[in-house]
Amino acid sequence: MEASAAQKHIVIIGNGISGITTARHVRKLSNHRITVISGETEHFFSRTALMYIFMGHMEYSHIKPYEDGFWKKNRIELKKAWVKTIDIDQKILHFEGGEKMQYDKLVLATGSKSNKFGWKGQDLEGVQGLYNYQDLEMMEKYAPTTRQAVIVGGGLIGVEMAEMLMTRKIAVTFLVREDRFWGNILPKEEGELVSRHLLEHHIDLRLNTELKEIIADKNGRAKRVITGNGEEIECEFVGLTAGVSPNIDFLKESGIELNRGILVNEYLETKISEVYALGDCAERRVPVKNRRPIEQVWYTGRMMGEVLAQTLCGKKTAYQPSEWFNSAKFFDIEYQTYGVVEAELKENQDTFYWEAANGKICLRINYDKTTETVLGMNVFGIRQRHEVWDKWIKTQKSIDYVIEHLPHANFDPEFFKQYERQILIKYNHERGKKLRIKTRKGLFALLSR
């Protein structure tokens, strides 16, 4: 603990995973005064779980990871307000209600907003994205009067929205610009696997289709969309889920340097002294190798928070993520990815792909053509151990080694069917090899070596 004389007021704008992780770790490391500001909700909640409230799996209280008493107990002050402007010279925040707040160090963790690409009718009633709590409330408002919905943009949030609406017996037409689902991230086979699963759930999937215009009824509510090829689809609700971008409009006049996001260096510092940014809203001037300049997932927000807390507490630390990982669930099919797997193979990359007969389970491993070291993997329908894949990729294991040791990475529950042998047989067959499975599933095989 630092002496109270050195106690600073650290103000964090945004109570999402980035801001809250920063606050929690600053509290662990120091005695600084911490204030977290959010206009969205009073308390931190899991943004990725909003869909479950709509579907009735949980209530709002369930998606709050900490009990309400946690914040007071840990001396993290919460302020529910929208910040209007920032005076970086005086170090003063101006709130929309006219109030002010003095800070010593400012952390910008303002997250994202849903993309709107200037479509005609994009601001009509019944047209929305799904990112924040208010979006959820809007969906609740429109759902009872919606029979048909159109979702624009084939990504994770689009699928979530489709799944949500289907639980209310709302028919969903899904417009996807690419020739397969999530085509800018998933290779062809995986994209098709998800596409098939969407069809199985009676989603009216329209590939290679763009939104052109949304038509309003006499009350200003969406009643029809017109697609790029001129087709008209009657609907009462339009979901705009073509990605998100940094939520930084209120910073335009602040003097903080912006591009698509708030520009930061590897320490998550802006050029303004004692102003930092992290999470969805931050853009790296020089991206980490193999990473995008703006990382918009839960995990990266959390990791940046862990790092920034160190810097804020006097131990200047650069953000150095390990191997990339992510996960999602498309209706019933779980997806995990470790390392780098891009939609298209790069030069000097090769790939091995296996899919189960039911077309719902698959595994892809990408590797370096010359060294045969594993670069990354996608898996659908089998759970895989993060720790094992992180190590395999980091220590540059060969694809042969990985195939032989696949059961180590199996994280499916007991009694689940195992596919490692099928995978190995296909690999041996394709590569003309005679590898054998060398390990077994489970902690004993993994830990007692």
Added chain:
Amino acid sequence: MRPIQTFGLVLFILSFATFILALSLSKFQITEEVLSKVISEKEKDKREAFQNVASEMMDKSYSSQFTFVAEVKEVLKKANQNIKDKYAISDKEIAQIIAKNPAKTYELSKIEGIFKTEEPLGEYKAQAVKDYTNWMEGREFNSPEELQNNLKEAIEGINNSVINQKGFPEYDTKNFAFQITKKSSKGFLVSQSIFLLIFIFLGGTLGALLYIYPQRFKGTPGIKNDHIFQSGLTNRGAIGISIGVFLISFYIVLYFYPYYITNWVILVDPISYALNGGEASQWFLYGILYTLAILVMGVRMMVKYRHSPYQIWRTGSVMFFQTSFAFIIPQMLIALHLPYMDLKNIWPLDYDLFTPSRLNGFMEAGNIGYLMLSWGIILTIIGVPLMVYFFGKRWYCSWVCGCGGLAETLGDPYRQLSDKSLKAWQIERYLVHGVLVFAIVMTGMMLYTFFTDSGEVLGLNSYTVKEWYGFLIASIFAGVVGTGFYPFMGNRVWCRFGCPLAAYLGLVQRFQSRFRITTNGGQCISCGNCSTYCEMGIDVRWYAQRGQDIVRSSCVGCGVCSSVCPRGVLNLENGPTQDRINSNPILIGNDSVKVNV
């Protein structure tokens, strides 16, 4: 809903309505024949005493079961008064006994002649006085007054025991009223019992299955928790509350007023005769309902989690153990005149295993009785620690146990209602370990009583302590609250807050086991599905979001946290014991810092 499901639902509702209606389908009439069945030839005096005051009831037909039972109780009270008047040592007789012993020394021989020993009544009284004052024989007291006081006390003791020996004792009233009500029943239900049995039990089961099973063909396999918090059935709405009230009422009547559900018991008499050769009790009825609930709702569980072999195997296991170990095998033991025993029930859940009556029962059964008792002891002392070491307490709580079996099947729709707060966890730890201590103390007292024949331990009556345990813990906590509160506080209220065996298994699981729930690196998104659907109220997310494995004494290993996790983060695993409790987890994926939070 498919037509066949609608049909099933209608059939089930009709059967259930008939089940409730069946309670009112009898008339009641006490005849000589009924009495001779309820009070044996050996207790002729008792029967006469009953008949003497029951003249108004005899052969009268009652249509209200409540009036009938109330009047039976009234008759018992009067009969007891008469019996007491007859058999009690009167004030006059007391005076005579005292008059014959005016000095400081008591002599039994002096009271001869006071009672007419040639008559049965006089003989009884003389014998009673002899039994109760034997210890004073020849003893010199400090004063005549002291002798008199001791005599008065002894005789008071005699008079207090008259009812227990010759009348209708309080503790037996429930059973007597049940028996006489059951045997006095006549009318539609009795004459149509086979038809009603088939319609209610077979029809109800079939209807429920026809409604449940076709869900297998609806949609795709996977977690389907849609609308759980939007439905009154599963989120404390009107239907949920009604089901809770029904369950609570059922348990209260079953435990404390069984004479109001004699009609249900009459219905299952034929099954009881077929299985064990004797007539059914309310416990037999309960056994049938319990088993049916686990089987039918087990099918529902298997359909709902059909994508998960772990859940299917586990549910199959509880269905098997309930049907065989808890239901069929005990019935066979009764048929073979062996002591009743559920061979998978373990002390201290089987709280009266070491009471004198059970122990004597085992001994009377000879070698096989000793074998059964040894099995019970081995399970407790060796079975529990060994199995929990290898597999965690799940081997019992969510694979074998009857209470767990009901919770995992009938109770599954309510798992999300368990309280996840820190406060609830604190209360849980005090309560469940408190009950364990209570069970140990009670059992210790019972063993002391068994070996020394003294019913008093440290100034407490050991039987009273056992009765209180039975009433507070076994009846109210395990039954009324444990199951009745499913729709209010989730399906594991008993297992979590009250079960002493769960506490014992939990201590082993926490400190000496290979079991844990592994957290998959840094993949947690804090969504909260795991915590919400944890029936034991564990805040699973608290650990998962820190990358920490979950080692908690209360975890019953149902595996639902792992099933509902959308990101494949949680897995029930047995592994090496070293570093099982990782209090300083490192979230994988971040090489910048070694975070210890």
